[in-house]
Amino acid sequence: MEAASGKTLHTEPSASLPGARFLREYNKGLAEPGQFGSLAQSAERSSKHTQEIIASIPYFQSWREQAHQIKRYALANLDKLLVEFERNITARGATVLYAQNAQEANEHILRIVREHGVRTVVKAKTMVSEEMEMNHVLEAVGVRALETDLGEFLVQLADQRPIHVVTPALHLSAADVGRLFQEKLGEPFTDDHAALTQIARKHLRRQFVQADLGISGVNFAVADTGTICLVENEGNQGLSTSCPRIHVALMGMEKVIPNIRHLPVFLNLLGRSGTGQKLTTYTHLIHGSTPGRKLYVIILDNGRTEVLRDPKAWSALFCIRCGACLNACPVYRRVGGWAYGWVYPGPIGAVLTPHLVGLEQAGKLPFASSLCGACAEVCPVKIDIPHQLVHLRHRAVEEPSPVRSWLERLVWRLWAWAMCHPWMYRLSMRMARLGTRLARFLPWHPGPLGAWTRGRELPEPPTAPNFHAWWKKYAHQLKTFPPDLPPESPAAS
């Protein structure tokens, strides 16, 4: 598929990929506490807050099931629904463009920029533009795209990548932001939240008015009415999509839902799962463009069709980018979003990234999970993330990827052979016990053994024989209650 080549085209080779870095950089030593400042506490706090809100609603589980079914239906009928959406929104003056990969989408953007003589761009939060590495593409032609979402604005100022899909600057404390503003904007230092917000507001307001082009994402594209739905809390999406005379909405092709009546289900779920709000502060429904203005909708595939082909994986496309799985994930809380190497971090990133950029590059990501299932428990559209992860692990060892190794396969083959032969099983388990006992006397432990003893003691092998041996010897002595007494015993008579 051509999409694969398009995806690597505009990435900065050092900063973006691959997911393979996950294991190298973040696991050499013990995870350094405080590496990401308040990330762990913030994620845990929002996870707990969300859980309280959810627990207070008796029909929340029913909403989840409805959302799951709607997404199922929408993806099974994507061909019809996308055409319906296109027809309806085009009838009200919008232009719909399709892009097979990031490169094509960027070409669309560049064409729009050239056609309308765009010099400045304001951007509301959009994950798809991160997939496209759009900011760099625009920069290359001399157009600066300013992030207007507060979190994205901070991350852009600090020249970092978003650490979270909903709260991109989760790792920055107020003091960090104060220093950042001092350094980059020349403002006096403060760590007062209100004052910091005022500074950001002062710098952003001007840009909205001056910008020629506003770029936004799409939370939901409603097919039967041809509506784009955007949700936000800061008002920057409203300004980005209404102040400049041109609005470009970027959407992944899985964002379409069949009917406007389905929208409330998702709005109910998204706010609560994402930030623990009953509803986001603003919900924009954009039905088309007004005279004298332009609306473009760019629908991006970028590997999504490939995901649809895999019957065990396609539910990954149900994702509504609420970030609940990130907050709930104990691994994410410790390693942070950058460790996942690409746009989508956390459990859903470990599923989506290998699909969208290929297992050759991100084959290690599915292994970055203890499979605890906390993500699936909170997912508002019921994506079975841990099952998808094991499925991807299977694909990663079968297909070309950084984890496929003939040595490991040989080890597992031998293991399987031993496990199919009881005598070999008993022999190898006995060797394992002996090995564990001897390992205590070694000054240094190789491989997985060393990984275990880095922060843990080895289990103490018992002096008693194994259970197989015990059963042979003592099984007949097991007692029942009440005791079955032999008839000739004095107690029985």
Next chain:
Amino acid sequence: MMDPSGDAIFKEPQQAARSEKHFGAGPGSETDLAEADNPVGGQGHEAGTAGWSAPATKREYPVYEPGEPVALFVPCYIDEFYPQIAQATAELLTWLQVPVEFPSRQTCCGQPAFNSGYWKEACKVVHHFCETFAPYRWIVSPSGSCTAMCRVFFGHVDPDPRIVEIGQRVFELTEFLVECMGVRDVGARFPHKVTLHIGCHTRRELGVATPPLELLQHVEGLQYVELPNVEECCGFGGTFSVKMPGTSIAMGQTKVENIIRSGAEVVVSPDISCLMHVGGILRRHPQGRNIRCMHIAEVLAAE
């Protein structure tokens, strides 16, 4: 430029939905999605048939009739490293008048290979498991994650209905006692301050969250203390513990801090694999050194 209207690949998911049955991704896989015109009104979302909505759904358990033989499945690491747990399980079940049998050809459930992605190798071991346990109606194991492998994941490695059906016969010890046998008081005595950790596979894949607690509450002299953040993963995760040791140990340390904060003398779990990892960290912790780790079967068999 792609043309979605004329593209045959978009037809795929409809077949996908049908072939997904064995994967158990969700409910409604029987319904032809292409023909369902109102997904909200149409399917039984009240039934909550998908996993993951554990609080809303209560699994229907078969009832154990007295006298039916039960096969004991002892996972490999318990067999060799913790034989006292298997002994306690055998003693406990026999004490409750359950005829226990131990098929001596048993080895492993295949989980290590399955979780590492080597499904072909896991499949061989799964077949061996099924051959060994085919004659038994009831299979009980003192390990939640091995039970989850049998009951939830056998279908992933081999969707053969016979394999899946044998997997369905496997029960975790505490759920067998409480849900199938209806036993809550096993007549045990254990005068210690105890906290409970339930492994994530037991809690989320099997939906076993209350049985261990109910059993502990009926143990004489036992003082139960709540573990803070009880639902959070301890970080073991099988091969995860050695593939990503930094993260695994960091997660384990959080669990250990919570255990210490709970003030318990003994940590009890239906999953000794979690405790192998947590216990290893406890023994290096200055305040955790004296906290014991025990399998719930050992507590229930204590007199």
